[in-house]
Amino acid sequence: MNIKISISDTTPIYEQLKNQIKKAIFLGELKSGDMLPSIRQLAKALKISVITTKRAYDDLEAENFIISKQGKGSYVSEQSxxxxxxxxxxxxxxxxxxxxxxxxxxxxxxxxxxxxxxxxx
The missing domain is CATH 1.10.287 (Helix Hairpins)
Structure with a gap:
């Protein structure tokens, strides 16, 4: 998964992250059942706040794109x-x-x- 965050973009960082993950799902780069990086790992890799990353993941989960399992991680949901x-x-x-x-x-x-x-x- 190749995510790029732009500081100069007026779109909030959590939205940029959420939109890029959605795009990867839409394009089939991420498939049902694929594990996403942990919130901490992704935040560290992108040099952004854990809170920002968690917000993106929470929004994706609310929209049924991902499922988070306590202690096991976040996965692309089994969508038709x-x-x-x-x-x-x-x-x-x-x-x-x-x-x-x-x-x-x-x-x-x-x-x-x-x-x-x-x-x-």
Whole structure:
């Protein structure tokens, strides 16, 4: 698992960590049952606070991406492929909504947006 934290990013560090772990799960780099580094190990490796790492893990557990077992560690939860696909769709829908709102703010028409998407996709 290759995690990079950017101090210059305006996104909070725990969110950066959480998002990168989610991405690794979505891309299949982390699979159901894979063990994650301990909170302390990951905090030390990334040179961040244990509290920050714990918050990311707690959020991931609340969203059912990981399961933490007292004294045994944290693991990628046993999720069905359909669950992961649905989570991906939700994430994409959120980003598309942000993009549409940005286009409305800058008076970019749907046809112009679609042209840009076709060009860049």
């Amino acid at each position: 492929i359909e669950f992961i696909k649905e989570k991906r769709k939700i994430l994409i829908e959120e980003k598309i909504t942000e993009l549409i709102n940005l286009c409305k703010t800058y008076s970019i028409e749907k046809s112009e947006l679609m042209y840009m998407i076709d060009l860049l996709f």
